[in-house]
Amino acid sequence: MDLNWMMAVAILLPLIAGILVFIIRQYHIRGLIVILTAIALIINSIFLMLHGPDTYTPTSHYWGLAITILDYAMLLFYIYAGLSLKNWLVLIFALTQIIPLAYWEFGMGASKALEEIKPAFVFDHLSIVMVLVISIVGSLITIFALRYMYDHEHHKEIEKSRQSRFLFWLVMFLGAMNGLVMANNLLWLYFFWEVTTLCCFELIAHDLTKEAINNAARALWMNSIGGTAMILAMIYLFAKGGGTAELLTLESIIKAGGNQAMLLLPVALMCFTGFIKAAQFPFQTWLLGAMVAPTPVSALLHSSTMVKAGVYLVLRLAPAFAGSYLGIMVAICGAFTFFAASILAIAQTTGKRVLAYSTIANLGLIIACAGINSPLAIAAAILLIIFHAISKCLMFLCAGTIEHLVWSREIEDMEGLAEKFPVTTFITAIGILSMFLPPFGMLLGKWLALESVFAVPLAAILFVIASAATMVFWAKWLGRLLQVLPRLGRKFESLSLSYSVPLWLLVLGIFVVGIGVAPVYQRFVSFAVNNVVAATEAFAAGWNIVVPSASVAAGGTGALIGSFPVWPLYIxxxxxIVLPLIFVTIKPGELRPVYLCGEQVGGVDTDEWITTADQKAKLQLGGFYWQGATGEGAVNPWFYTVSIALLIILFAVVVGVSL
Amino acid sequence: MNQWWIAIIAIIVAPIIGGFLAGIDRKITARLQGRYGPPIVQPFYDFFKLLGKSRIATSRMQFVWIYGYLVFMITCVVFLVLKLDLLLLIFLLGFAGISFVLGGFSSKSPYSHFGANRELMQILSYEPVLLLMALGVYAQNGSFMISEIMKPGAAPLLPSLWPIFIAVLLVLTIKLRKSPFDLSTSHHGHQELVKGIMTEFSGPYYALINLTEWYEIVLVLGIVALFWANPLWVGIIIALAAFVLELIIDNIAARMTVGWMVKFTWAVGLVLCVLNIAYLYLIKGGA
Structure with missing residues (x-):
């Protein structure tokens, strides 16, 4: 296919499809458009992968003009939003963006230089990995959203349907993300960055409750701080480039960055922007607040878009801070978030908040890997991006499905889900296990990360504690789902195709990509790793993942650093688990009541017992959350203090080196 | 082919050694308590008797997870004898532990839930120490492979990793479910938590849990032995001495609370590991 078309489908098709679904208010036609767009995006991303790395600059100058106009339109909208919501933080951080931007483009005359930047888009293998993740995982979410939003509005008895509007923002989000990961021109990167912020704001606010609007505003102002940092970085680069656009592309920063200490400051500012988008401490609250939105939004924000833009940018800039103290500080900041979010996740009673903290933690892990910046760590980071997108997407879609089965997000309300909805529980169990246990991809990524982390020992210590906490909160949640009474004859529930097709496809994805991780790495991910750091080692041997030592990589013989036999572990x-699941059966006569000190009432599957004064009482069990030790109230003051201190140290180090 | 035979032999021999160790455990414990104690082979008698009992269930999934517990524990032992990746072995041990926890959560039983939640806290206590042990080995050897530890001519780990070794002894107490950490379940009767996480398991499946525990004893003692892998007999003597030490501690210590366990293992175990790794990092310059 022609490159023009591929770019158009990746970036503009979602926008056009979004406008179409906004206009056409008929459920089935709208659904068809979304499904066709999803298929087109997936096929297009595969074509893009086959096409390989390239550069692209639109021939018409009007695109540059359109982007400039839309930039200001968005910022004016933020000002309007700030004023109408009476949210001064939104207003202030919209002004801190628009004033420097306008002064820079028109006062300093940068707009002329910006239009001439070539190439406007550069996509290498890292971008292609991101486009595939966005197009495939993101598209599945839009399909899931079709039925979900229908049920959502029916349950809430909303009279005037707002599904069209919702789907508009949801589908358009994918186009903005595709643009973001391919943009080379920093102003265009900034534009797509702002579009994702805007989509995020609109989607979080979708239900228009007071909480939704407040949380959307928080997401907006926090990400506007990031936008401000990016504008400052651009102005600094413009000034350092002697008033030319020479340094205003990602390519040139990456090329020059490693050698020029003065470029560390703008790189640090842009990493800071990425931290905010990736909801790193102390900016985690916007992503937690985003939970009020309908679940497809959370799934999209957490798996393939929005937060992944943050880690993408840090990873993209990794060559620019290689070997500097900034890299070490990025690693420590990321590792601290991994640690803090994992600890906090233990105390959460709401399923979606557990997922949110787990996302924040994993993003911290990915950012830490980018900071460590060895070939092994970068390989870990990219594999984690891929596997996290699949597994976390599955988890959110499961959370959404469960929510529409039990109409609650509380883990305690999911008690005994295995009894009522065995199919959903099975898929959720696969999702949970794939998040933290071998042989699944997330664990493979974490294992690679741990094998590389000795370069920054402080991060290593945070990693291992976080890793242990991760096991606790996932197992605890899965345990609540599994609790059943001794009873046989469960019926499999039937799910709408719009739910079950994405769910099963993601389960399939976990196993296919998981088992095939070594070939996928060798043929595909290794090139993306090479885009970030020159890797001489091959981390795959046949179907297995291996970590050779430096002497082996140099062509000599020597011992391995580590090895991960992939398919034997799947066997x-x-x-x-799988064989016992299929073949273990029990007969009705084998069932017995649980041990209640002989105080049971009635038959085998009863959970009533005789309590004090010979009263009958129902047996009630609850999960442990240890909120006194790991709750937000107990640990947040510490976590905020440390994370803010870390950011201050990060900038102090950078300014110290730059001066 | 050779590797297959090693694996098969280990799968057969490990539970026999584990069973005998369990028998020795009961004998020594009895003597320490002034009793005569059962014969050394008593655990095997018990095992076969349990296998022959009829099966009773409170849920289907509890059986599934017990297979997970057993098979992943066996995999860990195979990883050890095939001298594969130590870090991955620890993660696999994590799957075994989590399977057991989920088995406990699978029925609506207050005692087994109690035990499962405590077992999770035990994992939270020992997992970071084990992972840091693997990192300590890396700091020393530049590799996570057990084959590098056991390579002929490789220096023993104990002289440079002795603080981590002490932390691993703490883990050993938790893994063998000995006082003061016999929190999730206990080998001694008359406890307020009944049999904790194992309350709802009986007959053949309880036998499988015993079998898994035998593999586990061999595994954790094998990990202890890695601290002096050249020559290996020194390591084995150290591991057996550690085992006897655990039995003595078991009999002279009272059970503590879960919160105390997490605090204690983190405050002592983690700090020892951290100091050890920090020292190695500084003298080796982060290589």
Whole structure:
């Protein structure tokens, strides 16, 4: 396919489809458009992968003009939003963006130089990995959203349907993300960055409750701080480039960055922008607040878009801080978020908040890997991006499905889900196990990260504690789902196709990409790693992942640093869990009541017992959350203090080096 | 082919050694308590008797997870004898532990839930120490492979990793479910938590749990032995001495609370590991 068309489909098609679904208010036609767009995006992303790295600059100058106009339109809208919501933080941070931007473009005359930047888009293998993740995982979410939003509005008995509007923002989001990961011109990167912020704001506010609007405003002002930092970085680069656009592309920063200490400050500012988008401490609250939105939004924000833009930018800039103290500070900041969010997740009673903290934690892990910046760490980071997108997307879609089955997001209300909805529970269990246990991809990524982390020992210590906390909060949640009474004869529930197709496809994805991780790495991810850091090692041997030592990589013989036999471990998983799941059966006569000190009332499957004064009482069990030790009230003051201090140290180090 | 035979032999021999160790455990414990104690082979008698009992269930999934517990524990032992990746072995041990926890959560039983939640806290206590042990080995050897630890001519780990070794002894107490950390379940009767996480398991599946525990004893003692892998007999003597030490501690210590366990293992175990790794990092310059 022609490159023009591929770019158009990746970036503009979602926008056009979004406008179409906004206009056409008929459920089935709208659904068809979304499904066709999803298919087109997926096929297009595969074509793009086959096409390979390239550069692209639109021939018409009007695109540059359109982007400039839309930039100001968005910022004016933020000002309007700030004024109408009476949210001064939104207003202030909209002004801190628009005033420097206008002064820079017109006062300092940068707009002329910006229009001449070539190439406007550069996509290498890292971009292609991101486009695939966005197009495939993101598209599945839009399909899931079709039925979900229908049920959502029915349950809430909303009279005037706002589904069209919702789908408009949701579908358009994918186009903005595709543009973001391919943009080379910093102003265009900034534009797509702002579009994702805007989509995020609109989607969080969708339900128009007071809480939704407040949380949307918080997401907006926090990300506007990031936007401000990016504008400052651009102005600094413009000034350092002697009033030319020479340094205003990602390519040139990456090329020059490693050698020029003065470029560390703008790189640090842009990493800071990425931190905010990736909801790193102390900016985690916007992503937690985003939970009020309908679940497809959370799924999209957490798996393939928005937060992944943050980690993408840090990863993209990794060559520019290689070997500097900035890199070490990025690693420590990321590792601290991984640690803090994992600890906080233990105390959460709401399913979606557990997922949110887990996302924040994993993003911290990815950012830490980017900071460590060795070939092994970068390989870990990119694999984690891929596997996290699949697994976390599945988890959110499961959370959404469960929410529409039990109409609650509380983990305690999911008690005994295995009894009522065995199919959903099965898929959720796969999702949970794939988040933290071997042989699944997330664990593979974490294992690679741990094998590389000794370069920054402080991060290593945070990693291992976080890793242990991760096991606790996932197992605890899964445990609540599994609790059943001794009873046989469960019926499988039937789910709408709009739910079940994305769910099963993601389960399939976990296993296919998981088992095939070594070939996928060798043929595909290794090139993306090479785009970030020159890797001489091959981390895959046949179907297995291996970590060779430096002497082996140099062509000599020597010992391995580590090895991960992939398919043998999937066979172990099959023998340990899948086969028993299929073949273990129990007969009704084998069932017994649980041990209640002989105080049971009635038959086998009863959970009533005789309590004090011979009263009958229903047995009630609850989960442990240890909120006194790991709750937000107990630990947040510490976590905020440390994370703010870390950011201050980060900038102090950078300014110290730059001066 | 050779590797397959090693794996098969280990799968057969490990539970026999584990069973005998369990028998020795009961004998020594009895002597320490002034009793005569059962014969050394008593655990095997118990095992076969349990296998022959009829099966009773409170849920289907509890059986599934027990297979997960057993098979992943066996995989860990195979990883150890095939001298594969130590860090990955620890993650696999994590799957085994989590399977067991989920088995406990699978029925609506207050005692087994109690035990499962405590077992999770035990994992939270020992997992970071084990992971840091793997990092300590990396700091020393530049590799996570067990084959590098056991390579002929490799220097023993104990002289440079002795603080981590002490932390691993703490983990050993938790893994063997010995006082003061026999929190999720206990080998001694008359406890307020009944049999904790194992309350709802009986007959053949309880036998499988015993079998898994035998593999586990061999595994954790094997990990202890890695601290002096050249020559290996020194390491084995150290591991057996550690085992006897655990039995003595078990009999002279009272059970503590869960919160105390997490605080204690983190405050002592983690700090020892951190100091050890920091020292190695500084003298080796982060290589």
């Amino acid at each position: 172990v998983f099959g023998v340990a």
